[in-house]
Amino acid sequence: MNFKVATLVIVSILALSLTIAADAHMPGAKPLPDFELTPIVINDGETEVEITIEDVGKYHGDICVCGSCAFRATQSGISQIWGDEIPARDDIRIISRLPTPGSKDCFQYITGTGQGLETNTKGEYKMILPDGTVVANMTKKNLKKPSKQVSIDYFKFDICRISTGESFEVAVKEQVFPDGYFELRKKVKFGIPENATSEEKALFKSDWENIRDRFLTSPDWQLFDGVEEPEEENDVAGGAIFFSILVIASFLLVSLMYSKRSKE
Numbered sequence: 001m002n003f004k005v006a007t008l009v010i011v012s013i014l015a016l017s018l019t020i021a022a023d024a025h026m027p028g029a030k031p032l033p034d035f036e037l038t039p040i041v042i043n044d045g046e047t048e049v050e051i052t053i054e055d056v057g058k059y060h061g062d063i064c065v066c067g068s069c070a071f072r073a074t075q076s077g078i079s080q081i082w083g084d085e086i087p088a089r090d091d092i093r094i095i096s097r098l099p100t101p102g103s104k105d106c107f108q109y110i111t112g113t114g115q116g117l118e119t120n121t122k123g124e125y126k127m128i129l130p131d132g133t134v135v136a137n138m139t140k141k142n143l144k145k146p147s148k149q150v151s152i153d154y155f156k157f158d159i160c161r162i163s164t165g166e167s168f169e170v171a172v173k174e175q176v177f178p179d180g181y182f183e184l185r186k187k188v189k190f191g192i193p194e195n196a197t198s199e200e201k202a203l204f205k206s207d208w209e210n211i212r213d214r215f216l217t218s219p220d221w222q223l224f225d226g227v228e229e230p231e232e233e234n235d236v237a238g239g240a241i242f243f244s245i246l247v248i249a250s251f252l253l254v255s256l257m258y259s260k261r262s263k264e
Contacts, residue, residue, distance in 0.1 A: 025062045026208050032063060035216040040075055040110060043088045045120030053216070056106045059114070065208055066102030068215035069155065073170040074110055076220045076227060077159025080168040092123035093160035093167075097130050097153070099146040104138050124162065130154060148190050151182045171225045176214055178207050 039050040053071050057063035074094065078087055094107045104127065108114030111123035127135040129146055130153045155172035181204075187196040188204040196204070214223065221229040 025064055026205060029205065029212075030209050033213045033217055035213075037071070037216065038075075040071070040078065041086050042092070042110075043086055044112070045089075047120060048086065049089070051110055056109050059109045059117075060102055060105035063212070063216070064102040065212045065215065066098060066100040067106045068212055069172065070096070070098070070103040070106035070157070071110075072215050072220070072223060073157045073172075074107070074159060076224055077157065077168045077170045079220075080227075081159060081161050081166050087161070088121065089119065089123050090121040091162050093126070093158075093162050094124070095126045095128055095158040095160065097128065097156045098150065099127060099129060099135055099143045099154070100150065101140050101143060104143070130156075148186060148192060150185070152177060169226070173223060173225055176223055177211060181207050181211070 037053050039052045041048065041050050043049070053063060053068060056067055056071055060067050077094075078092075081087075089110075089112055092111055094111060096103055096107055105114060107125045109117065111125045112119035113122055113125045127138060129135065133146075135143070135146065152172065152174050157170045158167050159170060160167040184196070184200060184204045184207070186192040187194065188201055219229075220227045
């Protein structure tokens with residue numbers, strides 16, 4: 001009897017440890033890089049609110065790959081739709097394909113729909129998988145199953161302006177993720193199709209850190225499809241100077257020709 005009880009306890013502990021390994025943040029991850037991300041500014045009723053990536057990280061538990069991706073995607077989508085305007089929180093709708101706790105916590109924090117948040121207004125946040133499945137139960141336990149299938153197709157987010165019906169799909173570029181990253185993720189986090197080796201775990205940790213750092217430091221056009229690379233300020237200034245010189249040279253040439261004709 002005692003042997004059976006001991007066996008049951010050991011099995012329970014092992015099962016718990018596997019669950020923690022699948023749901024926990026990256027253990028032993030290197031510190032965050034030096035980065036500067038402007039906050040997301042929204043109107044929460046009569047109050048202007050600044051939301052930083054640090055705020056999102058504190059709400060979730062850390063700044064992870066999915067959380068930093070969701071933050072940057074929201075920034076980019078708001079910029080595309082609202083431009084220089086400050087959006088009202090209750091005018092924001094976010095539709096995410098990504099069933100991960102980090103992205104969920106970020107989107108819920110921004111829209112004010114997460115647990116424990118006190119806001120004056122609330123936006124909308126929905127999770128709809130690439131196959132059209134609507135995920136209503138967003139607990140960690142329920143997200144574990146669809147999270148196993150995550151691929152680049154899941155890193156797409158619709159940022160919508162409810163009042164006008166405008167929307168912009170923010171899709172992460174495939175090259176943001178190293179080759180084989182999602183297959184490696186399955187092995188390390190879920191043991192699919194088999195448990196990862198120590199070398200594979202080390203590689204996944206390194207890839208995870210690099211992807212997180214890209215979302216924290218890279219410009220939008222390097223991260224997302226459909227975002228154009230801005231013109232370099234130096235090129236614009238150089239073009240203006242060249243045009244000015246061209247105008248002056250043309251004026252001098254015309255003046256010289258007119259002067260010669262007058263003398264003749």
